[in-house]
Amino acid sequence: MAAFTPPPADAVRARLLLAGRDEFAAVGLAASRIERISAASSSNKAQIFHYFGSKEGLFDAVVAQSVAETLEDVPLDTDDLPEYAGRLHDSYARRPWALRLATWYRLERQDASPVEDVVVANEAVVSAIEHAQRAGVVPRSYRPAVLLALVLTTAAMWSTTPAGFEPLVRAVTPARRRQIVVDAVAALIR
DSSP: OOOOOOOOHHHHHHHHHHHHHHHHHHHHHHHOOHHHHHHHTTOOHHHHHHHHSSHHHHHHHHHHHHHHHHHHHSOOOGGGHHHHHHHHHHHHHHOTHHHHHHHHHHHHSTTSOOOHHHHHHHHHHHHHHHHHHHTTSSOOSSOHHHHHHHHHHHHHTTTSOOGGGHHHHHTSOHHHHHHHHHHHHHHHTO
C-alpha cells in the first residue's frame, strides 16, 4: 500500500483562498461557515487555522489577495484616468467577487485593523495621483484621495447598482456601460 503524500502547502493554501473567496463574496464574513469553506477546498477546518489563524484571518487574506489582483490586472495610469476607469470597470465585470468582498469588508471589518496591503496600495495610488497633479497631467480640481474615490466609484457603478435597478442596467449594453464610465471620468477631470 502506497504511503499518503500530503498536497503541497501552497496548493492547500490556494484552495482555501479560492473557497474562502467564493464563500465570503456570497454571504460575507458573519454568515460564512468554515465547514463550507473546508468542504469546497477539499481540506479541513484545522488547515484554515493553520494557514490563517482564524476565519477573520482568512477573510483578510482573501481581501488582500483580491486587491492585489485588481492592482495587477489594472495598474493605475495617471496619464489617462478615463481609460483607467474603463479598464477597472472591465475588471469588475470579469471579477464580480472583488467588489462584493470590498463591500463585505467595509461592512463587517471596519472596526478591525485595516489590511496592511490594502492601506499600502491605496497610499501608493493616492501618491501617484498627487504626483500627476503636481506635474500638471491631472487637474487639481479635487484632492488626490477624493479624485481616486470618485474614479473608483464611477468605475464600479454598474457592478454595484441595487438589485431593483437591474432591469435598467440590462437595458444598457456592456460596451455602452463602459463608455459611460470613461466619459464620466473624462468629464470629471476636465
